[in-house]
Amino acid sequence: MKKIINKTEDIVSEMIAGLVKTNPKLVKQIEGTTAVVRNDVKFSQTKQVGVVSGGGSGHEPLHAGYVGDGMLSAAVAGEVFTSPTPDQIYEAIKAVDQGLGVLLIVKNYSGDVMNFDMAKEMAEADDIKIETIVVDDDISVENSEFTQGKRGVAGTVLVEKIVGAAARSGMNLADLAALGQKVIDNTKTIGIALQAATVPAVGHPSFELKDDEVEYGIGIHNERGYSVEKIKPSKELAHQLIEKIIQEFSDQTGKFVVLVNGMGGTPLMEQYIFANDVLNELADKKIQVAFSKVGNKVTSLDMQGVSLTIMKAEDSWIDMLEEPVNTIGW
Amino acid sequence: MKKIINKTEDIVSEMIAGLVKTNPKLVKQIEGTTAVVRNDVKFSQTKQVGVVSGGGSGHEPLHAGYVGDGMLSAAVAGEVFTSPTPDQIYEAIKAVDQGLGVLLIVKNYSGDVMNFDMAKEMAEADDIKIETIVVDDDISVENSEFTQGKRGVAGTVLVEKIVGAAARSGMNLADLAALGQKVIDNTKTIGIALQAATVPAVGHPSFELKDDEVEYGIGIHNERGYSVEKIKPSKELAHQLIEKIIQEFSDQTGKFVVLVNGMGGTPLMEQYIFANDVLNELADKKIQVAFSKVGNKVTSLDMQGVSLTIMKAEDSWIDMLEEPVNTIGW
Amino acid sequence: MELSLADTKKWIELFVQKVESEKSQLNELDTAIGDGDHGTNMDRGMKAITDAFSKKEPEDIVSLHKTVAFALIQKVGGASGPLYGTAFLDMSKKAKDDADLTTLIQTGLAGLKRRGQSDVGMKTMIDVWEPVANALKADEFNQSVIDEALTSNKALVATKGRASYLEEKSKGHLDPGAQSSAYLFEALLTVLGA
Amino acid sequence: MELSLADTKKWIELFVQKVESEKSQLNELDTAIGDGDHGTNMDRGMKAITDAFSKKEPEDIVSLHKTVAFALIQKVGGASGPLYGTAFLDMSKKAKDDADLTTLIQTGLAGLKRRGQSDVGMKTMIDVWEPVANALKADEFNQSVIDEALTSNKALVATKGRASYLEEKSKGHLDPGAQSSAYLFEALLTVLGA
């Protein structure tokens, strides 16, 4: 493993320090934590429901890169691929609460759910109103009431953008939670990997793929997918993922949103080629794409691969996605 | 080689198609070319000097990702690592000229210089006023009047941002060229690679580095650097590059700009850690950093590595760098 | 039976040593069916426990359990942090009224189930805690209880935690949290002199 | 000596064939001291020449050279596109007054130097063009002229083009543009029946 780091145990604190130092007008670090909070002038001048997200590190620019007016109020970074601890989340909640309550956006992993839950209990003891929405857009994992359920992956950034825009516009906590849940219910993602990520503390890719293999349905923490196949032209990869995702939408009329997300080690060039194939095929299928986005938005360290997210969107969601926002990563 | 592509020869046209389809409000393709031009409402409503850049593909988001109000007017994409042809550049010039002339921003490679020169000759035959500035910020290559001279690398994006802002503010062609040249003269970059890029038509990395090696002074087309050493902690890498760059500035008072650029295959996490080390060391040296930026700005396909750019800046340049801009990649 | 303060501390210290020395082993188990960090996560918690003990010597069993709980909650993160943390926090609260070892382990187990929304048979650490709690109650706690718990855990298909994403493929792998819990109870066995 | 239209076309077609079959060889030379695309670049130009010939049969030497020039300028890109393109464009213009082969090659060489701001000895394609042009003038053009040009090119340190970044390290490698120019003049030798 070759990485540009110092000590493995300092990765997250040094990364957050670098991010804050290079974006002082946008974010500041919450003392004693690896959480960041908005630092723009408008933050202290306007009241709104706080929007806090967080999770393990290694998915940059998620989440700290989405802190800013119109998106997240604060973001909490755990160790690499490890949920942050409740006390850090609790500090972030306190830093953003302006009396109107705080919405927590949590990706559906047992660790994240439990740590955010504990933080919620701590904040509620301070009489801070808290609502939680749990993102579970990864349809490569079967949903079931008897399991952990689906994972939260790239769709999270779309949820953060829409909910963030609504919070800025003054929506109250209960409505925000309801909106967020509705967005989540309409957001579906599948990812593919050409190469697994190398977790710094582990030192080698968590699983091996042959020189001509691609794995379908991987998660953002090297979770294995549902099948390994020979790599195909981008057009065919796009076709396969679209076929699988689109059957999740019973109604294929109306407006859709597309996110082509790079996993960290795949150049923008390939992401655009894949996006071109996705949009061509959706056009052939007469599915109307009203908004699309391409880039390294929710990564998995240096994993090579992409994920495709499709969302069935209400008109107002498109407007909220298009609203300009000043963040590092959107 | 595993890449998400279709046919190798279609890479650039499909990439540009994907970029344009996913950003229709920002850019449109110039018919018959792989060049893109601003497509925002303001473009046709306000007159300014046109700013055109371009070069081989594989450096995304450079250049097409920097087209937008306040940055580039148009960008021309050649084949992977290959200068675009004069006719494509000529079409881009014609698409942006509003009678006030066009500034060409060229990276210093013999191919780029020659193709842009031929395009300039074509445009001048149409009575379009043209000025050219040639970016050569890579100080890992010795400068000499008897050689090709230094290469143009990551500093290009800072030149595009400053010149683009000045063009938006109404600066005339001659002054823009002079400003651009002054910015270039004050911009210095060195890059390091942990792994070379894989050119799709070649199929394997252009050179091999051992599992514990890093190469100093690489270019953005797999040009070899000035030394190969054992990889070191990020702090020491930062120290070495700073020592080498900073001696280029005889006067170390005043304001400086820092760009930590990811080469394509290196996650944002490592770039922030490196940026943290860079800013710490510059602070120790009492060098005042007034603006900094981190990210995959001028990449080299899937190369793993980073480059460090330091610019000695006038106050007005800082303002121009900070001006908000709506582009894909800034 | 109540464990003395000294024995309780020894128990935790043995656990700390074991986890620290088996850190990469736990990471490897987690690499197979999770995300490869269980050893690293637990190791952070172990260091925090040692730190906390050296900063302030626990005065009684209640404060000892609380110290352990806070170290784990604040430093481990992931799934194992809130789980082990909740278990020890609940044990600390319980110890105020009743410090019987069996009662405490049962209380910890209940905490795990509540926090994890889970139960025995889901291929988690609970598969070790529950048989141990039962064995303590029946006064039959020994190494074979732990060994058998691990063996049956290995055969299960995961329905909670990251391993559940693998469905059938999780079969045949030992759950990393079950292994770290096995270390916890093996340390207890040593202290009990069994 | 003037080359007939048919011979000129045969010359270019032989060049096209050779470059197409040696595409990866040219890429490899360029990988060693450049960016690995010289074969791919030239190959694109070769396809464009074939296309252009099949769309419109050149009627005279002027239009043939112009067709080749435009195909190369519009499709090759990189450094070699404007260089070869300028050489053939200048040759086309010259052929209007004087189609003598030696004059044309000298005109092409002058075009290369102007476009590339370069001269012989800088480890570029010019190192092949110049000795060939001289040999034609002296009526001593044969395979050994090309072979010797390549040998001395190999020994040079590059001072123009990408290879110049390697400084001393470029020594011992053959310049890819010199090799593709060697193919051009070997094709010419074949046509000349030498």
Ligand SMILES: Nc1ncnc2c1ncn2[C@@H]1O[C@H](COP(=O)(O)OP(=O)(O)O)[C@@H](O)[C@H]1O
């Ligand atoms: N819902 C749950 N209930 C009980 N135990 C769980 C649950 N989720 C995870 N675990 C336990 O946590 C362990 C994983 O811990 P760890 O690797 O530290 O956290 P993470 O899964 O967040 O990376 C699993 O091996 C399992 O024993």
Ligand SMILES: Nc1ncnc2c1ncn2[C@@H]1O[C@H](COP(=O)(O)OP(=O)(O)O)[C@@H](O)[C@H]1O
């Ligand atoms: N300034 C120059 N003058 C003459 N020939 C040059 C010059 N620069 C480059 N060349 C030639 O061009 C060749 C490289 O062409 P190619 O690989 O297609 O373009 P690029 O270098 O842009 O990738 C070199 O091998 C050399 O012969």
Ligand SMILES: [Mg+2]
């Ligand atoms: Mg984890």
Ligand SMILES: [Mg+2]
């Ligand atoms: Mg090239």
Ligand SMILES: [Mg+2]
């Ligand atoms: Mg884990």
Ligand SMILES: [Mg+2]
């Ligand atoms: Mg080349």
